[in-house]
Amino acid sequence: MDTLSQTTATMRAAVVVGAGEIEVRTVPRPEPAQGQVRVRLEGCGVCASNLTPWSGPDWMQFPTEPGGLGHEGWGLIDALGEGVTGLDVGDRVAALSYHAYAGYDIAEASAVVKLPEALKGQPFPGEPxxxxxxxxxxxxxxxxxxxxxxxxxxxxxxxxxxxxxxxxxxxxxxxxxxxxxxxxxxxxxxxxxxxxxxxxxxxxxxxxxxxxxxxxxxxxxxxxxxxxxxxxxxxxxxxxxxxxxxxxxxxxxxxxxxxxxxxxxxAHERDPDIYMEGIRAAVAAVAEGHLDPSSLYTHVFPLEQLDDALNATRDRPDGFLKAMVTCR
Known part of the structure; x- marks a missing residue:
C-alpha cells in the first residue's frame, strides 16, 4: 500500500451519541482495502439530510459510526489500496464517502474526483x-x-x-x-x-x-x-x-x-455513477468559472463544534446558507 504517512495510527472523529449530542473521539485510522483510497480530509459540508437523524427519531441508532453522517468531504489522498490506478498519494480530491466528519475517510477509487490546480485552496463539497x-x-x-x-x-x-x-x-x-x-x-x-x-x-x-x-x-x-x-x-x-x-x-x-x-x-439520484457524473461536471463548472459557490459558504466550524453546525443548519440564523466543518 502506498502511503503519505505511516506515523499516525489514530484520528479524531465525531460520533453522534444521542439526539442533539456529539462527542469527538480518538479512534483507529481506517485502512483502504483493494480498490479504495484513504483521504486525509480538509473539510466536509453539512447537509440538511443530517437533521432528521440529528433529531433522534425512533429508528435512529446511537452512537453513530465514527464520522458517520458526513458525506461532503474533500482533501488529499494519503494512502492507496491494492489495484488502484490513475490516482496518486498527494492528489487533492472531492470524495463521495460516508464517514467524513473525521480526520480521514475511505472511499472507493471510483468515488473520488481530482481537483485541478484552479481550485487550489478552495473548499469543495462535491456531493451537493x-x-x-x-x-x-x-x-x-x-x-x-x-x-x-x-x-x-x-x-x-x-x-x-x-x-x-x-x-x-x-x-x-x-x-x-x-x-x-x-x-x-x-x-x-x-x-x-x-x-x-x-x-x-x-x-x-x-x-x-x-x-x-x-x-x-x-x-x-x-x-x-x-x-x-x-x-x-x-x-x-x-x-x-x-x-x-x-x-x-x-x-x-x-x-x-x-x-x-x-x-x-x-431529481434525486441513488446510482453512484450518476453522482460521480454530477461531481465531475461540478468540478469542471467551478474550475472554468461557470459556477461560483464561494460566497454561499457562510459558516465554518471546527469538528468539535459539529453540533453547532448542525443546529445552525436546522435553525438558519440570519446570514446563514451553508455550514462547513474543518477536519484538520
Missing part, C-alpha cells in the same frame, strides 16, 4: 455541488424559459445561478429576506417572499401573463412548497422535485397535475 449539476441537467432548462425556484438555500442558490447562466428568467421564492438577496446576487430577475400561498400564485400569474412557469424547482422538502410548485407550473411544463422529502408520505393534487399534463421529475 454534484447534486445541483444533476438536478439542473434533468430540469432541461434553456434560454428564454421562465423558471421558478422555491427555496433559496445552498441548492436553490446554485440552481438559480445555473439557470440564469443558461439564459432563463428566474423567479426566486423563499421565506427569508437574506435568501432572496442571495438569489438577486445570483441573477434572479424576480423575488417573492414565501408567505401567502394564493398571493404567490397571483404574483407569478401576473409576472407570466397568466401562463405560469416552464420549469418549477421545489428545493425545500416540505408539503406546502411541493403543492405550491404544482400551482406555478404551466400546462405541459416540468415540475422538478429537488427538496429532500424524508419525513413521510405526501398527498398531492393529482387532479391539477393531470389536468395540466405536468411532467414531474424526481
Amino acid at each position: 455541488l454534484g447534486c445541483a449539476m444533476n438536478i439542473f441537467r434533468r430540469a432541461e432548462i434553456s434560454a428564454g424559459q421562465t423558471v421558478a425556484i422555491i427555496g433559496i438555500g445552498f441548492l436553490g442558490a446554485l440552481l438559480t445561478q445555473l439557470a440564469v447562466k443558461a439564459g432563463a428568467r428566474v423567479i426566486a421564492i423563499s421565506r427569508r429576506p437574506f435568501s432572496l438577496n442571495i438569489a438577486r446576487r445570483m441573477g434572479a430577475e424576480e423575488l417573492i417572499e414565501m408567505n401567502d400561498h394564493w398571493q404567490i400564485i397571483e404574483q407569478v400569474k401576473a409576472l407570466t401573463d397568466g401562463r405560469f412557469c416552464d420549469r418549477v424547482i421545489e428545493a425545500v422538502g416540505k408539503p406546502w412548497p411541493l403543492d405550491l410548485a404544482a400551482e406555478l407550473t404551466r400546462e405541459r411544463g416540468r415540475l422538478i422535485v429537488a427538496g429532500y422529502h424524508q419525513d413521510g408520505p405526501r398527498q398531492i393534487n393529482m387532479q391539477l397535475w393531470n389536468w395540466r399534463g405536468i411532467d414531474v421529475i424526481n
Whole structure:
C-alpha cells in the first residue's frame, strides 16, 4: 500500500451519541482495502439530510459510526489500496464517502474526483455541488424559459445561478429576506417572499401573463412548497422535485397535475455513477468559472463544534446558507 504517512495510527472523529449530542473521539485510522483510497480530509459540508437523524427519531441508532453522517468531504489522498490506478498519494480530491466528519475517510477509487490546480485552496463539497449539476441537467432548462425556484438555500442558490447562466428568467421564492438577496446576487430577475400561498400564485400569474412557469424547482422538502410548485407550473411544463422529502408520505393534487399534463421529475439520484457524473461536471463548472459557490459558504466550524453546525443548519440564523466543518 502506498502511503503519505505511516506515523499516525489514530484520528479524531465525531460520533453522534444521542439526539442533539456529539462527542469527538480518538479512534483507529481506517485502512483502504483493494480498490479504495484513504483521504486525509480538509473539510466536509453539512447537509440538511443530517437533521432528521440529528433529531433522534425512533429508528435512529446511537452512537453513530465514527464520522458517520458526513458525506461532503474533500482533501488529499494519503494512502492507496491494492489495484488502484490513475490516482496518486498527494492528489487533492472531492470524495463521495460516508464517514467524513473525521480526520480521514475511505472511499472507493471510483468515488473520488481530482481537483485541478484552479481550485487550489478552495473548499469543495462535491456531493451537493454534484447534486445541483444533476438536478439542473434533468430540469432541461434553456434560454428564454421562465423558471421558478422555491427555496433559496445552498441548492436553490446554485440552481438559480445555473439557470440564469443558461439564459432563463428566474423567479426566486423563499421565506427569508437574506435568501432572496442571495438569489438577486445570483441573477434572479424576480423575488417573492414565501408567505401567502394564493398571493404567490397571483404574483407569478401576473409576472407570466397568466401562463405560469416552464420549469418549477421545489428545493425545500416540505408539503406546502411541493403543492405550491404544482400551482406555478404551466400546462405541459416540468415540475422538478429537488427538496429532500424524508419525513413521510405526501398527498398531492393529482387532479391539477393531470389536468395540466405536468411532467414531474424526481431529481434525486441513488446510482453512484450518476453522482460521480454530477461531481465531475461540478468540478469542471467551478474550475472554468461557470459556477461560483464561494460566497454561499457562510459558516465554518471546527469538528468539535459539529453540533453547532448542525443546529445552525436546522435553525438558519440570519446570514446563514451553508455550514462547513474543518477536519484538520
